[in-house]
Amino acid sequence: MTAAAETTDTGALVMRHADQLAQHTETPGMLTRTYLTPAHHAASALLAQWMLDAGMRVRRDAAGNVIGRYEGATPDAPALLTGSHFDTVRNAGSYDGNLGIILPIACIAAWHRQGRRFPFAIEVIGFAEEEGVRFKATLLGSRAIAGTFDHSVLERRDDTGTSMREAIAAAGFDAAALPAAAYHRQDVLAFVEVHIEQGPVLLDEGLPVGVVTAISGASRFMVQASGLAGHAGTVPMGLRRDAAMAAAEIGLYIERRCSGTPGLVGTVGVLEVPNGAANVVPGRAVFTIDIRAEQDAVRQAAVADVLREMQAIAARRNVSLDINQTHDAASVPCAPWLQAQLEQAIAGLGLPLRHLPSGAGHDAMAVAALTDVAMLFVRCGNGGISHHPDETMTAADAQAAADVFTRFVESFVPQQAAA
Structure with a gap:
């Protein structure tokens, strides 16, 4: 097979491997693969x-990460890290996470056939857990690598009552060895993650790939609005203390406040009326708030405005609010020097250049505590649907991403060498 034929086949190989990996699932007919289950172990194998x-x-x-090292021309050279996660959400798509592992493996296979080595090693990490489905704790694999693993989560239990510590032991690993999973800074040059976009931007603009500028920070809240239940036919409109309508007005304000600012998004993903009935004015409503932005200052300003307006709405409607912040994560910028090298790889292939933030979280967020990070987004089909069986991409786009990754690695200059 010629080098040209090998290059042409990489995209098809990535798609074929994605299909094969998707066969390892806990639930026949739908892709669900959670941390340290039999399906998870089969995928790792x-x-x-x-x-x-x-x-x-x-x-x-010890976290269950699968790590492959392609040695450099000099043994024990520092490594360029890449990879993503191979656990999934329930009823997932085939490419979220998985793409970022199988694509670099395919590229390394081509270099191996050519007998090609680099001045640095390349390590592909299949992070064992990112989604947090089984134990409601996210980024376990990448936090272990970065040395930021929170050992308190070892006591969390899944739906069967099994603790994470017990699951790790049952898998043949030792939770006490988790600190040893952390990499040393001097052994790492950078981290680059290839990931399906999980959104419609590249698709709508007709672009196969894009360079991520930052992973958006996120603020999340769980809110309970308490008013006064009453009969739908006997309580006059002006005397109502309707918790559901207070929640609805808050949601509409969030939509207005987060519209029109690039990179800022606000979502009320859960809105419930516990024990609600068609003929009862709701006395209680429970809802969530998720506000994200590429720039922390933009996110924090929106959060402050939302919290202030929530109190004004509650006061006007004579409703009380119990607001609990459940998550607060700063944005993670992608290193400009790595972005520049991705840009050069894309330009060298004659592809259009597009920069965009990531509104979703990724393993790169955790790895940023260890080293500089970069991300390459790949176009997502079906309107940008992800975390869903309708998630899709094309072999042509897989090929384009593989070509960019190949060019990036073959031209990679570590920051200290470039300085």
């Missing part, structure tokens, strides 16, 4: 085999 076939040395750490 398949990834490990592909890494071995690509000429990599493979190991698993």
Whole structure:
């Protein structure tokens, strides 16, 4: 097979491997693969085999991460890290997370066939857990690598009552060895994650790939609005203390406040009326708020405005609010020097250049505590649907991403060498 034929086949190989990996699921007919389940172990074994076939040395750490190392021209050279997660949400798509593991493995396989090595090593990490489905704790694999693993989550239990510590032991790993999974800064050059966009921007603009500028910060709240229940036919409109309408007005304000500012989004993802009935004025409503932005100052200003307006709405409607912040994460900028090298790789292939933020969280957020990070987004089909079985991409776009990644690695200059 010629080098040109190998290049042409990479996109098809990525798609084929995505289909094969999706066969490892807890639920027949839908892709669900949660942390340290039999399906999860089967997927890790398949990834490990592909890494071995690509000429990599493979190991698993105490968190269950699958790590393949393609040695550099000099043994024990610092490594360029790449990868993503192979756990999934329930009823997932085939490319979220998985793409960022199988694509670099396919590229390394091509270099291995060519006998090509680089002045640095390349390590592909299949992060064992990012989504947080089983134990309601996210980014476990990448936090272990970054040395920021929160050991308190080991006591969390899944729906069967099994603790994370017990699940790790049952898998043959030792939670006490988690600190040893952390990488040393001097052994790492950077981290680049390839990921399906999980949104419609590239699709709507007809672009195969894009360079991520930052992973948006997020603020989340759980809110309970308490008013006074009453009969729908006997309580006059002007005397109502309707908790549901207070929540609805707050939601509409969030929509207005977060519209028109690039990169700022606000969502009320849950809105419930506990024990509601068609003929009862709601006395209680429970809802969530999720506000994200590429720039922390933009997000924080929106949050402050929303909290202030919530109190004004509650006072006007004679409703009380119990507001609990459940999540607050700062944005993670992608390193400009890595963005520049991705830009050069894209330009060198004659592809249009597009920068965009990521509104979703990724393993790169955790790895940023260890080293500089970058992300390459790949076009998502079906209107940008992700975390869903209708999530899709094309072999042509997989090929374009593989070409960009290949060019990026082949031209990669570590920051200290470029300085």
